[in-house]
Amino acid sequence: MIEIFLDPTLFTDFLRTSLRLSVPLVFAAVGGVLSERSGVYNIGLEGMILAGAFGAAVGAFFLDSAVAGLVVGASFGMLAALILAVLGVSLGVNQIVTGIAINLLALGLTAFLSRVVFGAQANTLNLPGFKPIAVPGLVAIPVLGPVLFGQDALVYLMYATVPLLYFMMFATPWGLNIRAVGENPRAADTAGIPVNAVRYACVLASGILAGLGGSFLVLSQVFLFSENMSAGKGFIALAAVILGRWNPVGALLACLLFGLFDALQLRLQFLNPDVPYEIFVALPYMASILALVGLVGRPSPPAAAGIVYRRETK
């Protein structure tokens, strides 16, 4: 157990696994931050990850290219988010109900369609994926080099996404508009910001991001699609949104923490074959729960999150 932290090779390996396990969480969580900052609860992240994973598998399967898989995966995530936008923003259906519905729809549809599309070969697929590309120079840094700079294109995309989103949200007029819409849509509307258009953009973007997270599962981790492969990652990402206080960087840190626990449970399983592994599998979920309970204090979500904006009503 302790040797993980003492032996540099093992430790590097451990950190590498942690980072890779947190990537889908990070994509989904920053998507959740974006959507909730604009005032739309996104319980449907789980379904959007799953839709993205399925899309990535379908794209890579038919077009035989990882990039095509990524594009289709992101689009499927966006399609799932479109449901949330239409029902939760335009039609005024309760956003939590809509999110739950999206999760159940994605679960059922992908389970059935994956049987139709992949048939008997579903579990033996070896889809094209992203291979690690070492960043010259930086990869030579001891321990952290291989962890941070010996990764694949999707991980580098994640490095770019988080600061970009942070900058967009806190240093540009767009970000100000998004936050205004999420805090006080009436004031935003009075100031000429198109409230529902901003919300549509944020919800669709969050679907794309969650879809990228799902694509990572398929194109960088297992190279096949399996039923319910998101396995609660969307919910852990939601916990990270709250824990990270609706801030992309905060959410990133929370996701890295959860990834660490996930890597730890894998390592513990491997090192203790006589202890039933189920105890360890539950670890990331328990860590998320404890983090929400213990560290958060009283979270204050964006004031208008979950509330439909109607111009004519009070």
Next chain:
Amino acid sequence: MLAAIQLVYLLKSVWAILAALLVGSILIVLAGSDPIAAYAALFEGAFAEYFGFGNTLVKMSPQVLAGLAVTLPLRAGQFNIGAEGQIYIGALFATLAALYLPPLPGWLHVLVSSLAGMAGGGLWALIPAVLKAYHRINEIIITLLMNYVAINIVSYAVSGPMMAADAPFPYSDQIPDSLFLPHVLPRTDAHLGAVIGIVIAVVLFFLFRHSTVGFSLSTVGRNVDAARYAGISVARHIIVGFVIAGAMAGLAGTYEVLGLKYRLFHMFSPGYGYDGIVVTFLAAGNPLFVVVAAAFLGGLRSGAGIMQRAVGIDTTLVEALQGLVVIFVATGLAFRFERTYWARVLRVRREFDAGQGTGPKSEMPP
């Protein structure tokens, strides 16, 4: 006429099911089969055949109870997405009571095991309830995450300390046969669980309608401030709603053990807790409709295997159908019956017919 229009709105769940079946038929065509033959096999197998109907009752038993477990907290405005986990912990507690208590008379042992199962589910639900009521921590995320913890606790128990000797995969010892629930249809697996679920649904229906508890619960759900002003303890109602709900789900897990499997298996629930959400959506919060919705969903699950054998469509079709039903029910929430609007439409029409279009234009509804 107004009544007829209102009826169209009231039957929203029926339209949602029909829309789901329609989209489902496209899926069936995509999979290369005939939708009519597939649906015929599905529904005949589920409702028109003796053994199929017995199987429908088997599936329906946990779904009624899980549906009630979601419906009850929803009355108080709380989302219990944790029925799945409560089912697992309930089954664990019930199995522990069934296997390790000193010998008791059969009926008493069944009662004690059922109470243990209810206590397990109730305690599991108490955690998110307290966190929500006193710390305002989002109950949806906590219950969702706790599902995964619960499933793994049961997997651990039956692959470790409770695992039966020489079992090829994780399950517990068989419970004594004095605890087997009686069957309601001879020669089928249909056990008493479905009947008990229906009885509880009817009791809850009257409780919601005619008791102060039911009234205070829905007051909390409709308007927290009004409830507080009326002297109703919001926190206590949230907790009571959640704990009773957890007990219902725990009972669902209990009867899977005492009525059907006679052992605790790992991963024994194919998602009955999530079915409970679909049931609640369809039933629109009414416990009596919970029974009807559960019968429909139970039929889907029971007919799926027959459909697969008849036309070769994979059983996961019913999961897709459930997802579609939920989306269409959610869409239906956007359309509420507005009496004044429709009354105006009808009046304008009447005036139009009588005076050949002399009615003032401004009377037209927007």
